[in-house]
Amino acid sequence: MISARHPVDNPEGWMTECCERMVEAGLPLWRVGVFIRTLHPEVFGRNFIWTEGVSGIQMGTVDFEIQTTPEFQASPLSIVFSDEVEVRGNPHGPEAERFPVLLDLRNEGATDYLALPLHFLDGTLHAMSVSTRQPGGFDPEQIAALRVIIEPLARIIEIISQRRTAEMLLDTYVGNSAGARILGGQIRRGHNDTMQAAIWLSDLRGFTALSDRLPPETVVQILNRYFDCQVTAIRGHGGEVLKFMGDGLLAVFPIDEYVGDAAHVSARVLEAARESRASVEALAFPVGDIVERFRFGVALHIGNILYGNIGGGNRLDFTCIGPAVNLAARLEKIAGKLGRTVVASEGFVKVCRHDWRELGEFPIAGFSKAQRVYGLAEETRAAVV
Incomplete structure (x- = not known):
């Protein structure tokens, strides 16, 4: 039948x-x-x-x-x-x-x-x-x-x-792409691919102090609301959230090297960052007589990543690693020191045409050369927390 x-x-x-x-x-x-x-x-x-x-x-x-x-x-x-x-x-x-x-x-x-x-x-x-x-x-x-x-x-x-x-x-x-790969049979440790992607790495400003003064249940509620502000924008613009790390978020936006769509992808990444910024700024969470407000920072970079199964024994994680991810992580810390919401690497700025402002050249741990860091011209320096 x-x-x-x-x-x-x-x-x-x-x-x-x-x-x-x-x-x-x-x-x-x-x-x-x-x-x-x-x-x-x-x-x-x-x-x-x-x-x-x-x-x-x-x-x-x-x-x-x-x-x-x-x-x-x-x-x-x-x-x-x-x-x-x-x-x-x-x-x-x-x-x-x-x-x-x-x-x-x-x-x-x-x-x-x-x-x-x-x-x-x-x-x-x-x-x-x-x-x-x-x-x-x-x-x-x-x-x-x-x-x-x-x-x-x-x-x-x-x-x-x-x-x-x-x-x-x-x-x-x-994530949907990783899930499809796992169901497709990519389940062995060391089974991985190299791909070019725009990398998004963000965290919540002042999270340590927030965790110290609020009950754990309230912190979890805040994190969920905070992540909602980003995930909707990331997925809506073609990205995939790979990992939540405390208050940190790692996402990638795959780039088709054969099509040559890096400029298009990076523009969508930037739009997602701006939407997330507006959502986080609008987020208000009442705690007793106080209404908590939030800020976050996000670093954007483009590079090749190793994407696949990494882990020990029978406990694996489908994630991405590589110097490009390491650089994004370092840039995110610089964003906090500069009081910026959105910062980008020189590689990202080269393909994403926008009104960027160079913020300076910074030594990056693990990298032989100092890296130029850029911010959006529309942003002004905020208080560092």
């Missing part, structure tokens, strides 16, 4: 083909929905909807608050999840008054609806719904056929779900 033309890393294509083949086998499906609960810090579940005659799969996500909404509580799916039972409804019958979704389906021509539990081998419960426009609804043989295929479908859907969960968790903890 299921072709290998759409492997599990293409769930949309697989679901489309699966539904089409069930229709070819005699099941009068009009709409099929798969509802998967996820292991994600912000997403409670995902839904995938196939509709006959409609190109593509409609996909959506719901947050954890969905469980308390009147819409969900008045849905057949709430019963499937709470009682682990099938729920069948006739859009033209009295149950349509109980389940508003059946009224919506009736308006679209549906004649029958069935929601079934999907039991995964790990013990978790998910759901699948099917609707038809066949006059009189599903007949007994078709209902029996759906009950027969639901278990093997659950196995395949579980495989797809587990892969997507792995992708999401890797994306959350190591």
